[in-house]
Amino acid sequence: FGSVAELVQRSPSFSTLDSDDISFFKSILGEKNVVQDEDVLATANTDWMRKYKGSSKLLLQPRSTEEVSEILKYCNSRHLAVAPQGGNTGLVGGSVPVFDEDAREQSDWHLCALVNHSSFVMPLDLGAKGSCQIGGNVSTNAGGLRLVRYGSLHGNVLGLEAVLANGDVLDMLGTLRKDNTGYDLKHLFIGSEGSLGIVTKVSILTPPKLSSVNIAFLACKDYFSCQKLLQEAKRKLGEILSAFEFLDIEAMDLALNHLEGARNPLPASIHNFYVLIETTGSNESYDKEKLEAFLLSSMEGGLISDGVVAQDINQASSFWRIREGVPEALIKAGANYKYDLSLPVEKMYNLVEDMRARLGGLARVVAYGHLGDANLHLNVSAPKYDDKILAQIEPYVYEWTSKHRGSISAEHGLGLMKANKIFYSKSPKTVQLMTSIKNLLDPNGILNPYKVLPHSLNP
Ligand code: FAD
Ligand code: 2HG
Ligand code: ZN
Numbered sequence: 005f006g007s008v009a010e011l012v013q014r015s016p017s018f019s020t021l022d023s024d025d026i027s028f029f030k031s032i033l034g035e036k037n038v039v040q041d042e043d044v045l046a047t048a049n050t051d052w053m054r055k056y057k058g059s060s061k062l063l064l065q066p067r068s069t070e071e072v073s074e075i076l077k078y079c080n081s082r083h084l085a086v087a088p089q090g091g092n093t094g095l096v097g098g099s100v101p102v103f104d105e106d107a108r109e110q111s112d113w114h115l116c117a118l119v120n121h122s123s124f125v126m127p128l129d130l131g132a133k134g135s136c137q138i139g140g141n142v143s144t145n146a147g148g149l150r151l152v153r154y155g156s157l158h159g160n161v162l163g164l165e166a167v168l169a170n171g172d173v174l175d176m177l178g179t180l181r182k183d184n185t186g187y188d189l190k191h192l193f194i195g196s197e198g199s200l201g202i203v204t205k206v207s208i209l210t211p212p213k214l215s216s217v218n219i220a221f222l223a224c225k226d227y228f229s230c231q232k233l234l235q236e237a238k239r240k241l242g243e244i245l246s247a248f249e250f251l252d253i254e255a256m257d258l259a260l261n262h263l264e265g266a267r268n269p270l271p272a273s274i275h276n277f278y279v280l281i282e283t284t285g286s287n288e289s290y291d292k293e294k295l296e297a298f299l300l301s302s303m304e305g306g307l308i309s310d311g312v313v314a315q316d317i318n319q320a321s322s323f324w325r326i327r328e329g330v331p332e333a334l335i336k337a338g339a340n341y342k343y344d345l346s347l348p349v350e351k352m353y354n355l356v357e358d359m360r361a362r363l364g365g366l367a368r369v370v371a372y373g374h375l376g377d378a379n380l381h382l383n384v385s386a387p388k389y390d391d392k393i394l395a396q397i398e399p400y401v402y403e404w405t406s407k408h409r410g411s412i413s414a415e416h417g418l419g420l421m422k423a424n425k426i427f428y429s430k431s432p433k434t435v436q437l438m439t440s441i442k443n444l445l446d447p448n449g450i451l452n453p454y455k456v457l458p459h460s461l462n463p
Contacts, residue, residue, distance in 0.1 A: 012420075012454045014103045015462070018085045021061055021104065025082065029064055032074045039063040048107045051100045052093050052132075053335060053342070056420060058101030060087065064108050069165060069173055069204040072108075076202065076450075077171025079106065085450050088198035090140025093132035095331075095342055096419025098197045099140070102454045108202070124210035127154035131328035139203045145195030147415030149328075152376030153246040153284065154211060157194050165205035166193045169446035179207045192441065197417045198452040200445045216288040217246075218295050221323045222311035223275035227252075227353040229307045230277050234349065234375055236307065237281060240298040244291055247282035248376030249327050252356070255372040258385070259326045262333035266326055269319075270310045279375070280327050330372050334383050341367075341384040341394065343401050346411035349378045355404050356382060362396045379414040402428040418456050426458060435461070 029038045039045065040062060049058040066072045079086050085105035092099045101107055116133050119126050128141055130148035140146075142164060145157050154160060163178035176190045193201055224230045230250050237245055251259070253276050260266050270278070285291040295313070302308045314320035334340045347355065356371040359382065363369060367386035373379050382401065386393055405412050406428040413422055413429070426435055439461045442449070453462055 012102060012459050015085075015449070015453060017083060017449070018105075018453070019083045021084065021106070025078075025084065026062070028078060029062070029075065032071055032078075033064060033066060037065040037067070039065065045107075048089060048092065049100055051095075051097055053095065053340065055340075056097035056100050056102075058087070058107075059104050060101040060107045061104055062106045064106055066108065069167060072167045072202050072204055073171040073173055075108065076167055076169055079450055080170050080448055083448055083450065085453050087452055088139075088143070088202050090137035090143070091132065091135045093136045094140065094144060094419060095344070095416045096413070096421040098144070098417055098419030098452070098455050102420060105453065119210055120213070122210075123213050125213045127160045127209060127211060128157065131331060138206055138208075142194055142203050142206055143196065143198050144417045145415070147374060147377060147379060149247050149249065149374065150282075151374065152248055157208075158191055160209045161190065161194055161206060162209060163207040164190050164193060164203055166190075166201035166203050168201045169448065169451050173204075174201065177205050177207055181209075192445075195417065197419060197456050199442060199456045200451065202451075214284050214286045216283075216285045216291045217320070218283045218291060219314045219320045219323050220281045220295065220299060220311055221269040221314070221326075222279045222281065222299075223270050223309045224277040224279060224307065225309050226276060229309075230279055230375060231349055233279060233302055233307045236302055236305075237298065237376075240301070241281075241283055241294060244283040244285040244294060245281070245376070246284035247280065249280040249373070250375040251278045251280075251327060251330065251372040252276065252353075252370070253278075254368055254370040255330050255383075256326070258333040258337055258368075258370060259329050262336040263325065263329040266329065267322065269312050269323055269326070272310065275309055280323055327372070330370075330381075334370065334385055337368075337385050338387045339385070339389040341386075341397055342416075343380075343382040343384075343397075343412075344414050344416040345380045345382060345401075345405050346378055346414040347380055347405060347408055348410070349375065351408050352378065352380045355380070355401070358404065359384070359397070359401065362400065363393065366390075366396065367393050374415075377414075405429070420455050423454065423456055423462075424458050426456075 048063045049060055087101040087105040087107050089099045089107050115138055116126050128148050129150050163176050165177045166174045193203055256278050283291055283295050360369045367384045370383040370385055373381035402412050402425055411429045412425055
């Protein structure tokens with residue numbers, strides 16, 4: 005890996021930044037928000053995994069829609085490419101410049117904490133909270149830990165404002181639950197990864213905060229039991245189920261070995277699979293009774309081999325820490341090949357086993373994810389990056405997913421990493437229409453070039 009510029013060619017249609025450009029940006033944003041400091045640029049040019057590195061010479065920090073609009077209008081007229089960046093926690097190389105595109109950042113936004121202090125909750129929760137930003141979340145259509153309960157951002161985002169490449173501001177900031185007046189264009193911006201416009205405002209449904217939350221950390225002997233347990237949880241916990249996550253033994257081992265202070269909630273023996281189930285409801289005794297009855301019948305039926313229910317908030321966060329900490333543990337363990345797949349639940353783990361057989365002792369295959377949404381996070385971990393390992397994984401992993409009509413990007417997006425792989429999950433005609441939409445909204449192709457659409461089709 006290293007420089008991403010090795011993967012694609014810089015488009016000759018883009019100009020190079022000059023001193024007049026810098027003066028213009030300073031006149032709009034003020035000195036402070038036009039950043040040329042090398043250390044700050046080095047951070048903005050590098051992604052969370054430290055796998056993709058760009059070479060942008062400029063970071064702009066607009067504070068308002070009007071400033072974003074002025075910047076884009078200017079960049080469009082000058083053919084200066086722009087890489088929109090939020091919290092820079094993306095996992096597909098989407099948020100960092102590939103070459104010298106200007107990076108554009110918006111201010112940090114501790115939204116979850118703010119909403120949680122009221123009597124509502126954010127329908128989206130993910131391990132990157134505290135670092136990621138709502139514009140990035142919407143632009144990636146992030147899924148996260150509670151999608152099984154609240155659904156995707158396509159349902160939860162009620163409206164948004166976006167700035168187009170030419171600086172036009174699209175006001176679609178409705179707050180209505182129902183609105184069928186014509187094409188619902190906000191959906192174009194949810195999950196388009198900064199390639200169609202910059203999201204500057206969002207209105208989002210925030211469900212009421214409920215008082216009774218329970219978390220169980222469970223062990224299962226095999227994958228079939230996890231799968232059956234999910235079916236049972238959907239039937240028996242029904243409306244109170246708020247998360248159903250799984251980790252295999254490799255993911256658990258990594259978390260326990262690499263996360264500071266992590267302790268195994270089930271230390272008595274080693275298990276092949278672990279499942280974290282959360283319930284959220286409004287009636288404590290009713291919810292507890294429901295969860296206990298479900299756990300008891302699942303134990304008796306042999307679906308659960310061991311388990312513990314969190315007794316207080318500290319224990320609950322220690323369970324979540326293990327699950328949410330796996331991406332961090334993977335980074336600490338060395339080189340990391342990441343695949344984020346939607347697959348039929350019953351087939352999902354066959355891929356993991358096939359991958360283990362292919363890789364033999366070359367690398368560790370680590371599986372975990374949002375089982376409740378049929379979303380597998382398949383990670384291959386090795387001491388260092390090695391082309392021999394990559395050749396065993398790709399294109400096999402994509403072909404396998406395509407054969408089972410799965411998605412090669414369940415929730416992280418395509419970014420730079422998978423722009424050229426889109427055909428594994430989308431038909432040529434669909435990609436052609438996507439390209440036409442991109443050309444219509446951003447004819448000069450200045451917004452996040454080299455990402456999302458195949459490089460040959462990027463304008
Ligand atoms: P960035 O990384 O800055 O950008 C992501 C993409 O959005 C880029 O293409 C960028 O150009 C574009 N973008 C950013 N802001 C804007 C904007 N305002 N307008 C237009 N385009 C914009 N993802 C999940 O889906 N589920 C998870 O459970 C999850 N867990 C994670 C856990 C960890 C520890 C980490 C590191 C990442 C995780 N992610 C997860 C991935 C990542 O956090 C999400 O994709 C997140 O939504 C990215 O938000 P961000 O603000 O960091 O965006
Ligand atoms: C998660 O669910 C994130 O923890 C990251 O989506 C997944 O590291 C990954 O592969
Ligand atoms: Zn995830």
